[in-house]
Amino acid sequence: MAERREAEARLRPPRGETLLYLNGVTKAFDGFKAINDLSLVVARGEMRAIIGPNGAGKTTMMDIITGKTRPDAGEVFFAGDTDLTRHDEAEIASLGIGRKFQKPTVFEGHTVEENLRLALSGSRSIFAALLHRRGAAEDARIDAILRTVRLADRRGASAADLSHGQKQWLEIGMLLAQDPELLLVDEPVAGMTDAETEETARLLRDIARTRSVVVVEHDMHFVRMLGVKVTCLHEGHVLAEGPLDMVSADPRVIEVYLGR
Numbered sequence: 384m385a386e387r388r389e390a391e392a393r394l395r396p397p398r399g400e401t402l403l404y405l406n407g408v409t410k411a412f413d414g415f416k417a418i419n420d421l422s423l424v425v426a427r428g429e430m431r432a433i434i435g436p437n438g439a440g441k442t443t444m445m446d447i448i449t450g451k452t453r454p455d456a457g458e459v460f461f462a463g464d465t466d467l468t469r470h471d472e473a474e475i476a477s478l479g480i481g482r483k484f485q486k487p488t489v490f491e492g493h494t495v496e497e498n499l500r501l502a503l504s505g506s507r508s509i510f511a512a513l514l515h516r517r518g519a520a521e522d523a524r525i526d527a528i529l530r531t532v533r534l535a536d537r538r539g540a541s542a543a544d545l546s547h548g549q550k551q552w553l554e555i556g557m558l559l560a561q562d563p564e565l566l567l568v569d570e571p572v573a574g575m576t577d578a579e580t581e582e583t584a585r586l587l588r589d590i591a592r593t594r595s596v597v598v599v600e601h602d603m604h605f606v607r608m609l610g611v612k613v614t615c616l617h618e619g620h621v622l623a624e625g626p627l628d629m630v631s632a633d634p635r636v637i638e639v640y641l642g643r
């Protein structure tokens with residue numbers, strides 16, 4: 384019963400407050416509309432899964448949110464009236480939007496803990512970051528992040544010695560060090576073992592207790608484990624949106640994506 388209530392709560396925007404708002408966004412490359420009149424609303428504290436066939440515009444949508452690509456038309460608002468289309472990538476990152484790309488990019492020559500300290504230090508140089516005096520608050524944050532990303536018992540391990548899945552978790556931890564309000568995650572479980580995939584679903588659910596998360600993923604088994612509202616994109620537009628059971632039963636979704 385409690386589990387069912389929790390599952391239902393995940394499908395509902397927690398406070399109904401909008402964190403990310405895309406309205407009528409369009410982006411063409413050489414006349415081809417990769418994003419076509421796309422509208423999307425993500426609530427504060429909501430986790431949303433984005434699915435859709437190759438070329439549906441998922442990556443381009445993430446590029447627009449993070450300022451890598453400028454839309455030709457439409458609005459992209461974050462946390463109220465911040466118009467993301469007026470900011471560059473670095474500004475958008477400092478506004479509180481973190482992005483995890485598919486390939487992990489951790490510092491392999493450093494330990495797990497050092498990687499997190501480097502991420503926490505932000506703009507400090509690597510040497511300054513590793514040498515500076517640690518405060519109790521910083522130690523507590525490192526401990527909390529290590530627990531969240533399931534690496535507390537690997538803190539002294541070299542990042543190079545982590546499994547592929549653990550490297551992905553470490554990079555998620557490095558993003559958490561920046562304390563983003565919105566975390567964008569691109570195909571996190573590609574190449575992971577089944578056990579890592581299941582742990583990643585739990586890990587992202589933990590993270591979504593305190594921030595919004597948008598996950599692009601093709602692995603439907605994993606999307607089911609997330610248990611959140613799903614948006615299916617097709618030809619740069621929302622084809623279907625709602626609980627996974629509803630979206631995956633939609634004949635249009637089956638035709639363009641799931642039935643392939």
Ligand SMILES: Nc1ncnc2c1ncn2[C@@H]1O[C@H](COP(=O)(O)OP(=O)(O)OP(=O)(O)O)[C@@H](O)[C@H]1O
Nearest residue numbers: 412413416417435436437438439440441442443444
């Ligand atoms: N910089 C670009 N220049 C030209 N065309 C582009 C560019 N970026 C994306 N496209 C095109 O836009 C369309 C949408 O691509 P996008 O990568 O956003 O899709 P996707 O849903 O992320 O696909 P996948 O699941 O394969 O990652 C594709 O047809 C792609 O070829």
